[in-house]
Amino acid sequence: MDTSTIVLTRKRTNFRWAIVVFLFIVTAINYGDRATLGIAGKSMQTALGFDAAAMGWVMSSFGIAYVIGQLPGGWLLDRFGSKRVYFCSIFFWSIFTLLQGSVYFFTGAWAIIMLFTFRFLMGFAEAPSFPGNSRITAAWFPAKERATAVAIFNSAQYFATVIFAPIMGWLTFEFGWQAVFWFMGLIGILISFVVLLMIRNPKDHPLANSAEVEYIAQGGGLVDMDQQACADDEKAQGPKLNYLAQLLKNRMLLGVYLGQYCINVLTFFFITWFPIYLATERGLNIKEVGFAAAIPAICGFVGGLSGGVCSDFLMRKTHSLSIARKTPIVMGMLFSMTMIFCNYVDSVVWVIAFMSMAFFGKGFGALGWAVMADTAPKEICGLAGGLFNMCGNASSIISPIIIGYIVAISGRFEWALVFVAAHALLAAFSFLFIVGPIKRMELKK
Structure with missing residues (x-):
């Protein structure tokens, strides 16, 4: 009797799905912390006397630090x-989130400086969160379940x-904006x-x-990843500098990185400019914008889960x-180009x-994170994910600025939508013609 037959005769636990539910909760808190300034920002500006320019710099501080920290x-x-770094990441980003409430005790330029600093440190502390999610998923899930697992935590x-x-709106109304951060x-x-x-x-x-x-190991899961990472000889040296050069020379990974940048252009359009588009181009009031923007978000959630299930089925x-990975990515990106029809x-x-x-197509x-869990070298899953x-998150700095200039010069959003849709096409092109066969990269020692 072979090993696979023995495995099938024993009752298998399914704790890996509890792991992905936990990653969903952590990711929801992660994005909730990012949204605090959006909810409390108006009250903060009134209380502390910030102008829009100062708030813009504060908002950018997170993205700058997040990219630098990857x-x-x-x-x-x-x-x-994963365990120690994931714990430290969550603990310290939460400390810096809490400390943003202490800006209440500062005034004038010092309030702006302290808020910028705490927001910057929060972004830096959050940097290992998604590479950590990918690393944990690579350890806990076989390849045939990995896309569904990634889709679940990513949908948060x-x-x-x-x-x-x-909740944050109610806290702001009842107890003041600082209560949101606390x-x-x-x-x-x-x-x-709980991470521990x-x-x-x-x-x-x-x-x-x-x-x-x-079962996980037979399906390609890296069940002993951290034992290997923490071996005495590896721990003493850490990942070698030439590993990074190998990642940057690998055509498959370069195509994946380009694809993720393009996909995130769509993400940040919906996060930053889409509500403004509804208000300025389509004449909706603030209340209507909130309800209207929620519909594509729900469709994005449904699309995310559907893409993961479809990929694992394939x-x-x-x-x-x-x-299994390219088919949903290419189909989704091409479908997301329907946004151009809004111009007509x-x-x-x-x-x-x-x-x-x-947004469903997006x-x-x-x-992307499923592909990264599939392809990252087992010795440096964290570095490759970073x-x-x-x-991917370079687009959070670049694309909103470019869209802003397009709208400022043209006075309308038509070419901005074309710009975003073109990135969806480029993402599909990258996975079809640059990435090549998807497989785990082997490092040269």
Whole structure:
């Protein structure tokens, strides 16, 4: 009797799904912390006398630090393992979130400086979060389930605002804007200690039996990743500098990085400019914008889960990572280009319909983290994920500025929508013609 037959005769635990639910919760808190300034910002400006320019700099501080912190965060994950770095990341970003409430005690320029500093440090502390998610997923899930797992935790970005915005709005109204930061900071601190109980290697976890561990390992899961990362010889050296050069020379990963940058252009358009588009181009008031913007977000959530399930279904049927991952990505990106049709309709209903289709397509094709879990070298999953996230989130700094100039020069959003849709086409092109076969990269020692 072979090993696979033995595994099937034992009752297998399914603790890996509890792990992904925990990642969903952490990711929702992550995006909730990012949204605090959006909810409390207007009251803060009134109380502390910020102008729009100062608030703009404060808002940018997170993105700048988040991008800068990706490579150091990934390196720390590879050197010290997921558990310790994930705990420290959540704990410290929550501390810096909480401290933003203390800006209440400062005035004038010092209030701006302190808020910028705390927001910057929060972004830097959050940098290992998504590479950590990818690393944990690579350890806990076989390839045929990995896209669904990634889709579940990644979908938290769509629901974070729905979950936390009403609570934060009520706190601001009842107790003042500073209560928002104290509330979100305390939640994060509490969750960080749960990491110490939840996040371990599959081989070491008391709630995952040997049958589950063997099932994960046979499916390509890196069940002993942290044991390898923390071996004495590796721990002493950390990832070698030439590893980074190998990542940057690998055609497959360069195509994945380019694709993720383009996909995130769509993400940040919906986060930053889409509400403004509805208000200025389509004449909706603030209340109407809130409801209208929620519909595409829900479609994005549905698309994200559907894309993950579809990818894993294709993996089981074809046993090909390239077909399983590329098909939803390319289909989703092409479908997201329906946003261009908004340029040819006057009805707000049709605008919301086309934008909902586009955001569904974006969610359906947002499998970049699944691809990263499939392809990152096992010795440096954290570093590879950090470089991937750095490239993807560079769009959070670049694309909103470019869209702003397009709108300022043209006075309308038509070419801005074309700009965003062109990135969806480029993402599809990258995965079709640059990435090549999807497989785990092997490092040259």
